[in-house]
Amino acid sequence: MKTLQHLLEPIKIGPLQLPNRLVMPPMGTGLSDAGLVSEANLAYIKRRAQSGAGLIITEITAVHPAGHVSPRGLGAWDDKFIPGLSRMAEAVHSQGAKVALQLHHCGRESYTLQKKKQALGASAIPSYIFGFLGTPREMTLEEIQETIAAFGATALRAKAAGFDAVELHGAHGYLLMQFLSALSNQRRDQYGGDFKGRARFMLECIREVRKQVGPDFPVSIRISGEEAVKGGYGVNDMQTIIPDLVAAGVDIIHVSFGTHGNMDINLNTPNPSAPVEFAPGFNAHLARKIKDVATVPVISVGRYTDPFLMNEVIAHGDADMIAVGRQHLADPDFLKNAVAGHPEDTLECLACNQGCIERLSLEQQPIRCAINPQTGQELLYPAGPAAVKRNVWVVGGGPGGLTAAFEAARLGHRVTLYESGSRTGGNMRYAAMAPHKNVYDRYIRTLTAKCKKQGVDIKTDVTVTESMIEKGKADAIVLAIGAEKSACPAEGIGTSVVCDAWQILDGEVQPKDQVVVVGGGLVGMETADFLREKGVKDITIVEMLPKSPVMPQAAHGQMLHRRLRAAGVKLMFGATVKRIEEGAVLLTKNGEDLKLEPVAQVIIAIGVTPRNVLKNMLSKKGFRHFIVGDAVAPRRIIEATTEGAKAAWAISEDLSLPTK
Numbered sequence: 001m002k003t004l005q006h007l008l009e010p011i012k013i014g015p016l017q018l019p020n021r022l023v024m025p026p027m028g029t030g031l032s033d034a035g036l037v038s039e040a041n042l043a044y045i046k047r048r049a050q051s052g053a054g055l056i057i058t059e060i061t062a063v064h065p066a067g068h069v070s071p072r073g074l075g076a077w078d079d080k081f082i083p084g085l086s087r088m089a090e091a092v093h094s095q096g097a098k099v100a101l102q103l104h105h106c107g108r109e110s111y112t113l114q115k116k117k118q119a120l121g122a123s124a125i126p127s128y129i130f131g132f133l134g135t136p137r138e139m140t141l142e143e144i145q146e147t148i149a150a151f152g153a154t155a156l157r158a159k160a161a162g163f164d165a166v167e168l169h170g171a172h173g174y175l176l177m178q179f180l181s182a183l184s185n186q187r188r189d190q191y192g193g194d195f196k197g198r199a200r201f202m203l204e205c206i207r208e209v210r211k212q213v214g215p216d217f218p219v220s221i222r223i224s225g226e227e228a229v230k231g232g233y234g235v236n237d238m239q240t241i242i243p244d245l246v247a248a249g250v251d252i253i254h255v256s257f258g259t260h261g262n263m264d265i266n267l268n269t270p271n272p273s274a275p276v277e278f279a280p281g282f283n284a285h286l287a288r289k290i291k292d293v294a295t296v297p298v299i300s301v302g303r304y305t306d307p308f309l310m311n312e313v314i315a316h317g318d319a320d321m322i323a324v325g326r327q328h329l330a331d332p333d334f335l336k337n338a339v340a341g342h343p344e345d346t347l348e349c350l351a352c353n354q355g356c357i358e359r360l361s362l363e364q365q366p367i368r369c370a371i372n373p374q375t376g377q378e379l380l381y382p383a384g385p386a387a388v389k390r391n392v393w394v395v396g397g398g399p400g401g402l403t404a405a406f407e408a409a410r411l412g413h414r415v416t417l418y419e420s421g422s423r424t425g426g427n428m429r430y431a432a433m434a435p436h437k438n439v440y441d442r443y444i445r446t447l448t449a450k451c452k453k454q455g456v457d458i459k460t461d462v463t464v465t466e467s468m469i470e471k472g473k474a475d476a477i478v479l480a481i482g483a484e485k486s487a488c489p490a491e492g493i494g495t496s497v498v499c500d501a502w503q504i505l506d507g508e509v510q511p512k513d514q515v516v517v518v519g520g521g522l523v524g525m526e527t528a529d530f531l532r533e534k535g536v537k538d539i540t541i542v543e544m545l546p547k548s549p550v551m552p553q554a555a556h557g558q559m560l561h562r563r564l565r566a567a568g569v570k571l572m573f574g575a576t577v578k579r580i581e582e583g584a585v586l587l588t589k590n591g592e593d594l595k596l597e598p599v600a601q602v603i604i605a606i607g608v609t610p611r612n613v614l615k616n617m618l619s620k621k622g623f624r625h626f627i628v629g630d631a632v633a634p635r636r637i638i639e640a641t642t643e644g645a646k647a648a649w650a651i652s653e654d655l656s657l658p659t660k
């Protein structure tokens with residue numbers, strides 16, 4: 001029988017009693033204001049602490065201005081930060097959890113500091129990610145001593161602010177790990193040399209923290225169990241310093257993996273927030289290896305979403321506690337739902353990284369979540385119920401429509417959702433067919449079930465028409481009708497060898513060998529991946545743009561590029577298909593005409609165009625309406641869900657609407 005017994009068992013860390021083994025690991029939010037705790041930070045962390053986790057660890061908090069990753073990251077290098085940090089500790093305590101502050105110095109891993117040419121490193125070796133901006137300056141011995149002191153002083157500030165523990169960030173390629181790795185530390189002084197020599201800086205930081213906070217204050221160290229970069233350190237190296245870390249004063253070892261430096265399509269390893277290709281709990285073996293040599297509790301982290309799996313990992317002895325990051329963003333009620341006997345109510349994190357890590361790192365925007373419109377927007381999120389209950393029609397059952405319907409029903413409105421297909425999901429149904437993306441199907445099923453539970457009347461196989469709207473009694477309409485396939489301008493599009501990506505993905509057309517996929521965006525790339533998995537031979541993707549629209553810096557993009565390359569899929573960029581014939585495709589590239597042959601199948605994946613039905617009529621006849629998602633412009637899940645939720649929130653607040 002499935003049980004949560006081990007996960008829910010209390011644990012003592014030094015003098016600190018935790019009610020259970022669930023931990024929220026640190027996650028940068030980009031919500032702070034010049035390093036100070038903002039109202040948005042407080043609302044965000046309070047919601048996370050409602051998960052019931054025993055321990056919440058705050059996001060990276062800079063111990064020194066020279067290690068402040070970005071102006072929107074937290075700082076604590078001065079006493080001026082203490083009042084804000086106290087409010088943060090209170091926000092977590094108010095929900096019954098304990099809270100640790102993560103002590104951080106980014107070293108060379110900062111876009112902002114690299115841009116200003118102010119980044120420091122163990123050695124003057126460029127960062128993997130920001131190397132294009134320049135080389136960090138090697139820290140002097142004085143700077144090293146100043147930084148060690150800053151770790152200690154910041155830990156003391158955390159204690160003064162009411163935090164229950166601190167964690168040193170020794171993972172993911174930031175400063176402590178830059179010292180640990182031979183790839184970033186080639187110093188010839190006492191802080192370089194062999195693995196033990198390179199660990200010296202980390203150990204001195206721990207000792208200073210311990211000295212400052214005293215013996216009865218828990219100290220955690222976060223490590224990457226292995227560097228997961230070619231030529232980097234392995235878990236066997238790491239095992240050799242675990243007794244030293246404990247002797248230096250740590251009470252917990254938090255075992256993460258990798259560096260942001262493995263965002264390299266040639267490497268077969270995930271970044272620290274592993275994409276959907278990696279199975280839940282895939283990193284537990286590293287925690288196990290560390291636990292084998294540790295005399296203090298060990299935390300495992302990595303793609304956990306299911307409390308029953310967390311329980312098993314603890315029961316199996318691989319770790320003492322489990323840290324759950326992105327699932328805390330996607331649906332912080334996962335533990336409560338499981339305890340209540342309703343795990344099916346939990347929206348599972350898609351491991352897409354779209355709203356969280358990639359929004360922060362690639363778009364330089366504050367945190368959100370692709371499937372949880374509350375995350376990062378807690379201050380906007382209406383608790384409900386709405387003062388006036390309205391009749392709301394939602395047209396379209398993709399992620400935008402389902403989110404609008406759920407939110408409107410949650411706020412107390414009478415909601416009917418119309419979907420012209422036989423089931424909900426919209427384009428997510430096709431997304432779910434691509435390799436590794438079955439979780440997208442579970443997402444739609446769970447959200448649909450949650451809508452029904454919330455009282456949404458879902459009517460499938462109904463295409464909403466103008467006359468239905470005119471005769472209906474809706475107070476407000478959310479138009480979430482998505483986008484339709486764009487017409488391909490190439491000649492010969494009616495040739496018998498031509499089909500489209502949607503027909504291939506849902507099995508309507510069987511794939512053949514010798515395929516040309518026209519369009520190298522996400523749909524084209526994932527269709528090629530689908531073909532690769534089916535064993536199709538000789539696949540060529542032809543893309544008009546000069547480089548891939550699927551960013552290899554994004555975690556899933558990285559994996560996708562790697563798989564296609566390894567399978568010998570040919571990618572042609574800057575090439576435009578002009579004519580399709582039986583057995584051949586004619587294209588131009590760099591002004592030159594080319595002919596691909598033999599070709600048995602041509603699959604069109606050139607993108608989608610917003611559906612325009614109903615839009616004019618709704619405007620002309622003055623119906624109160626909101627257009628959301630791909631119906632506005634073809635984009636992604638996050639835009640569809642955000643706009644869907646905001647439409648529902650606006651309907652609840654708009655007092656000018658009729659009151660029926």
Ligand SMILES: Cc1cc2nc3c(=O)[nH]c(=O)nc-3n(C[C@H](O)[C@H](O)[C@H](O)COP(=O)(O)OP(=O)(O)OC[C@H]3O[C@@H](n4cnc5c(N)ncnc54)[C@H](O)[C@@H]3O)c2cc1C
Pocket residue numbers: 352354395396397398399400401418419420421424425426427428430431432462463464465480481482483505522523526611613628629630631634635636637638640
């Ligand atoms: C193969 C594939 C993979 C993808 N992968 C990703 C991904 O990994 N990440 C990501 O962010 N995005 C991905 N996308 C894009 C993503 O699916 C869309 O951005 C998203 O589905 C848009 O949501 P939506 O609710 O606006 O519209 P849709 O999902 O298109 O839903 C619109 C719905 O409206 C219905 N409808 C239309 N007209 C009417 C009417 N008159 N009456 C009733 N119902 C109507 C349609 O049947 C449809 O179900 C992918 C798309 C495809 C095709």
Ligand SMILES: Cc1cc2nc3c(=O)[nH]c(=O)nc-3n(C[C@H](O)[C@H](O)[C@H](O)COP(=O)(O)O)c2cc1C
Pocket residue numbers: 025026027028029058059060102169171172222256272273274301302303304323324325326327356357360367
């Ligand atoms: C948005 C985001 C921000 C993160 N910021 C931090 C951070 O500040 N410090 C840290 O040690 N790890 C950070 N991480 C890594 C997470 O703590 C965690 O190790 C990782 O996401 C894997 O866990 P998960 O699969 O449960 O999400 C971040 C991850 C995400 C998604």
Ligand code: SF4
Pocket residue numbers: 326327329330348349350351352353354355356357368369370371372
């Ligand atoms: S944005 Fe994607 S990966 Fe990040 S928490 Fe939400 S669902 Fe998970």
